[in-house]
Amino acid sequence: MINEQGEKSAQLSVSDALFAREYNEPLVHQIVTAYMANARSGNRKQKDRGEVSHTTAKPWRQKGTGRARSGMSSSPIWRGGGRIFPNSPEENFSQKINRKMYRAGMASIFSRLTNDNRLSVVSSFAVDSPKTKQVIQKLKGLGIDNRVLIITDEMDDNLWMASRNLHAVLVLEARQVDPISLIRYDRVVITEAAVKIVEEMFQ
DSSP: OOOOTTTTOOOEEEEEOHSOOOOOHHHHHHHHHHHHHHHHOOOOOOOOOTTOOOOOOOSSOOSSSSSSOOOOTTTSSSOOOSSOOOOOTTOOOOOOHHHHHHHHHHHHHHHHHHTTTTEEEOOOOOSSSOOHHHHHHHHHHTTSSSEEEEEEESHHHHHHHHTTTTTTTEEEGGOOOOOHHHSHHHHHHHHHHHHHHHHHOOO
């Protein structure tokens, strides 16, 4: 654990299964890919040859023109024609990840953060008022000046309002932690109470 001045203050006993696991890159890649795929929504739509606006008249006669025979302008090989395999809003991009795999992948990420000295544990992280300046001062006191993810046991309104204007700072509750956020940010600051919640979730 570190204090508000960024200095080591005390030792915190944590689970080796969560913070000292061997890094499994293929598994981490799989859960990150699945997480991103499950966040996708089928909102793209293309028209097939039955949905495009066209005339049903034959473009030219069948024989004698020297050109290839053609029946309708809605043909997929024509400009403005329909798509052969159109994208549909009902398309499902979700991927299934077993609970055991997800927990192991998250534990692998936390262990890598610990080994790289990118994870810092503090007793608490709160501000007195919804002032962005207070969050900046707290982070500077901890020696953090880059992109940071702050994980708390429960969301504090003052902290959320004070940090929402900082594009390089994200505040999440322990139960909202996801693999994308853990990987995306350079540093992770987690409170002591949030560590206990995370251990219960991913052990």
